[in-house]
Amino acid sequence: MKFSKNTLALAVMTATVSLAQTSPVLAETALPGKEKATVLNKVVVSATRTEQNIEDVSSSVASVSSEEMDANLVTDIQDAVKYVPGVSVGGTGRFGVGGFTIRGMSESRVKVMVDGVEQPVSYDTGLGVKADVMKFSQNMFEMDTLAAIEVNKGPASSLYGSDALGGAVIMRTKNPEDLLGVGDDTYAGFKTGYNSADESFKQTLTLANRSGDWESLLIYTHTDGKETATHGDGADIWGRDRGQANPYNYSQNNVLGKLFYQVNDDHRIGVTGELFKRDGEGRILSNEGHTMMPGYTYTNNHAFDEDSRKRVGIEHEWLAGNQMFDTLNWQLNWQEVKSNHDTQDHTDAKGNRNRNRTGKDDSYQFDAQFGKELIFGSSMHQLTYGVSGSKDSFSLNYTDTNLDTGESTPKTPEIPEADSTKWGFYAQDQMFLMDDALVITGGLRYDAFKATPGGDSDYSESKNDAVTAKLGGVYHWTPGFSTYAQFSQGFKAPTLQDLYYSYTGGSYELLPNPDLKAEESNSYELGIRAENQFGSLELAGFYNDYTNFIEERTDTSDPAYPDGTVTKVNVGNAEIYGAEFTGMLYLDEAFNAPVGMYSRLSIAYANGENKDTGGSLDTVAPLTTIVGLGYDAPSEKWGGALDVTHVAGKTGGDWSEENKDNMDAPSYTVVDMTAYYEPMENMMVRGGLFNAFDKKYWLYQDITGIPADDQGIDRRTQPGRNWGVSLSYDF
Template sequence: MNKQLTLIASSLVMAFSSPSLFAQDSVSQFDEIVVSGTRTEEAIKNIPASVAKITSEQMNKNLATDVKQALKYEPGVSVNGHGRFGMEDITIRGMKGSRVKVLVDGVEQPASYNPGADAMRKNSNNYDIDTLTAIEVNKGPTSTLYGSDALGGTVIMRTKNPEDLLQGEASHVGFKSGYASADDQYKLGVEAAKQIGDLETMIIYTYRNGHETDAYNTHDDSKGVTRKSADPLNIESHNVLAKAFYQINNANRIGFTGEYYTRNANGDILSRDGYTIAPGFTYTKTRGDDEDTRKRFGFEHEWLAENVMFDLLKWQLNWQQQRSQHDNYDHTNRLGNRNRYREGKDTSTQFDIQFAKSIELAQSHHQLTYGATVINDKFDLNYIDYNLDKGTSKPGPTEVPTAKSEKRGVFIQDQIFLLNDKVVVTAGARYDEFKAKPDADSGLKDHDSDAFTGRLGAVYHWTNKFSTYAQYSQGFRAPTLYEMYYDKDNQAHGYKIVSNPNLKPEESNSYELGFRAENHVGNVTGSVFYNDYSNFIQEVTTEVNNFKTTTNENVEKARIYGAELSANLWLDEIINAPMGTYAKATIAYQDGEDKQTGKTLDTIAPLTSVVGIGYDAPNETWGTALDVTMVAAKDNWQDKNNLNVAGYTVVDLTTYYHPVKDMTVRAGLFNALDKEYWQYQDMAGANKTTNGIERRSQPGRNFGINVNYDF
């Protein structure tokens, strides 16, 4: 595996060693505009950090059905979660969970809630990618831009606006349909947009109906913990996104957004049927009935003021609620038939204001951005235990009391263009304050913490085809309500969990060096990074007379370092291949350790590479691509008893065809060689005694087909 990756890297270097590398006679490949790097629209070439953008066109080409598939080829990024509760979170360069911030149209998304019990999860699986125009990934700490939780990076999902559908026309209607065999999912979507004078409106509706995502073995009908196939689920989702924008005058524009997503999943949890946790507690008739919803309503205003204080003012006010409900049915010898109802809900009101000012000086040009963010959030759990035989119910044991949190942040950033734009310096600073207040009945203390973060980076354009960059940035993460207020005294089982509202924010310092280059044969980017983390929150357990006491404390320090390389090559320029033939390759390497113990971090991804070759016909009527993903073994864990995960190679083949101007047919064959494999993040915590390892495997050979028609 390592020899293959070394050969790939050497080939990329050779391809870009020609004397014409720094030629200045064509348009830059790095003029792609992103917003995640500076909070404003800026070309990637001027950002001193690794920023990736996955467009809706790329998602369509790969026949992605969810965020996990949309990001599967992005180096240094992986999506976690599988089975009944779906996508849990995103890992960027070894950081996961609430250490990676997720935003949808600038609206902060709550982190997943996982108290450890199999009856309750509140996961982040309620985003429909057919509404997205792009997903941007800012790798590394970005707290100076986005505040708490951007300790390890930021993922920004940008939904479509009316102009994305209209594309200069007065109206648009489009239909989408598709099928994916990996989860037997059928999709039907419709989108419509209309411009009437200064008013632009749109609506997108997507319906999906499918089943559980297959494990490699799909034919095991047995019950119990040794079951090899995934538990059967029926999954149905609906998503509606509506927007309206009105141009009041040349200087003012307002917009309204409404979105509603719901996902229902139900089925028999056959892998738990027959499981015995204690004498008299053997589970049978296990079944789950889940509903996840996300609702948001927003108002935004842009004012092109061009006054002495600011040129542009943008502000938005959003309300969002994300809720997960789980009915957990089972039968035990002692309790009979029961339903453990578990509900978790995040409700937030978010206000964001941003000013932009352009300042021209004799020797420099400044793009000043400053503003503030206010987020009020309420988190509450509702647990009820029903005895279905007796017709009785009682409150269930919640882990965390109802609590409110407040986030306040102010920021400023200056992007300075020097030496006729050859040098671009980006400097920023931010102050954040975080408060948490649990319900008074809990008897737990309030929390109050704050953080200053800074950022300094620079890009040097040696030519308009070659640039290097360097950046130092800081990140922080306020402790979660779960970490501070989990409080449980279980004397009968010999343990208790003690809350700790005095936790300090986690902190990070990041250093990154990189380059971007291109010539007539393609483009290449590379970066090396070193991230240092402190005040990591970790469970600490003490034991006295066989009684265990656990609490969270700021005790851990860690470091993560690595390198990434990505390239696109135009083969018609290199070897006289047919016009439109290209190749691409990415390599991502990570390493790191817990500085307290010297052990590796379980979130460190193994060496990963994606190599592809494709063809797009010059008349744009058809195209095809072959992508090969190679992942090394994961054989270094914090717990030496953790099962090692074998390396693997997976081959995907996709194609598209335009039979008529406004119709596109896409098809894909995934894991074409029918490889049985496991992703490392699904195997954390698994050892030789863990049952059901086969259920954690990825699907075998599978296919998908999509049809889009616009008129």
């Protein structure tokens, strides 16, 4: 009998569910001194803004721990989420990785926060040669500072406000207590590693201390590397047909410092400071000899980039125990994110010139969260309520300098300098009923937001508000089997780029629209979770309905602009539905394999439709399946894993009508292998071989909007066979 891939996957799911319903719970058979990792035994914060076992959460939440990042030799956010079903990160070349995509929603439709600090949305000029000189991206994160990355899959605006239309990514950096034992203690750790994909060397020094009522943490990381390689068979030539990465070098530093003081049993205050800085320079050989029009043949192309993220914050924890609240946690943060790009070249029309493009985002953010626990008979209510607000200033500064004469000319950016203010208040009740067998969570939030163009801009102010809600429930049928369901809402306030982008390109023009309203979403999700001594699983189905999508509309009635006048309007409606499965099977328990052997499986399927045109959505990922086999020796001194990732193709009708001539994203299968060995106490050596069979492939995000006949297709490929090693020692 011949089984299809779908039939085989269904059989695996069915068998695991059956095992979960008939066997004792997993914890009873954990290895001595070491609890087996499952998809359900994690504690998450982002789903309810409080610490909860994932089995009590009524939605899909993925958590990637620092230990998992170390095991997979993660170097950036793209690596960190590559095994998370329904989540991905694209990006290549000079500007590196981009933003997150969650179940078909990407960039500004996904909320990103670090230690409760909202990260600015990416800015991309998105217009031909202009896009080659300016990019403002969400890629200024140091992986070695992170304790965990949590991904809320689906609208999360009832907790986090704007931009959580399609989900939220919540990153938490390490705290002293993550590294220290009980009582006065000191920790010191050193880690170094090499990754062949970008030829990067990294060193990380971590120090933590607790002395009496004081706790402190310092993490310093330095990395030197190059532009991430493409597949090895790309042409190593100059010009737009170049298939290899450009000779571009970068140096990256990150410093994270934290200091906490336990004032008394009820009060704890803390200060956090972080500085991320990346400097890059190199030759842009992929643009060498490119002719845009007569007089504009680009030669002697060079790039000089500086990207930085700075933040300073103060926080206060109060165990109040009064009638209004048991706990109060508030924090005030300042953050500056800045990208400075210098692009030098020569053309006959302009001579030797430098185009400086700088983008800067300054913000002040405040958040206060109250918690109250109420007990009524056999039920318990965990109330969470609070208020948040932010003031944000975004500016672009463009200057062209003739390097032959020294003359500088200010250029007009596509959007004006503008301030944005957002504030909101929220309330949530998580109810534990029927001796904790039933968990119901309800939440409501109100947000108001305003954008105000500054300077001598003629653009008008934009105001809007939104109310979002969620209601979900989890029912534990047995200690190892539960079902859940949730309805949730999300919204995305128009970005400054949506509201005020203006550009005239000769035969066409783009006009601003400050009257745009927020995009909105309604999400429905059903799921099951199960675990026993044989393994664990989670299966979720979802349907997301999006309205008021901001889309471009073109008017060709003006003869002055034969290619059209483009304006953004709220007209789009879309739906995305699908299913995701994540499971782990302990082969030693299920099939008497060697102790410590396990397998894992994840499948993510999604389908999206533009409800106005009936066409597909470009942002929806193809069917993705990941199968893994691993072994952890009972001694806990060595082990390894093999992961096989298969991604279906995205071709033809899988692309939207606007991109019907898009190049195909062929299906691919990639094999990764990792291993670890502890040669002595507190020392760990790790190694990994990635894309072991040297498969040539593209991530669909990196070729969206790229026609099949576009030059430099090979320059958008992912690295071929590559490897990495790391060595860490804890003192």
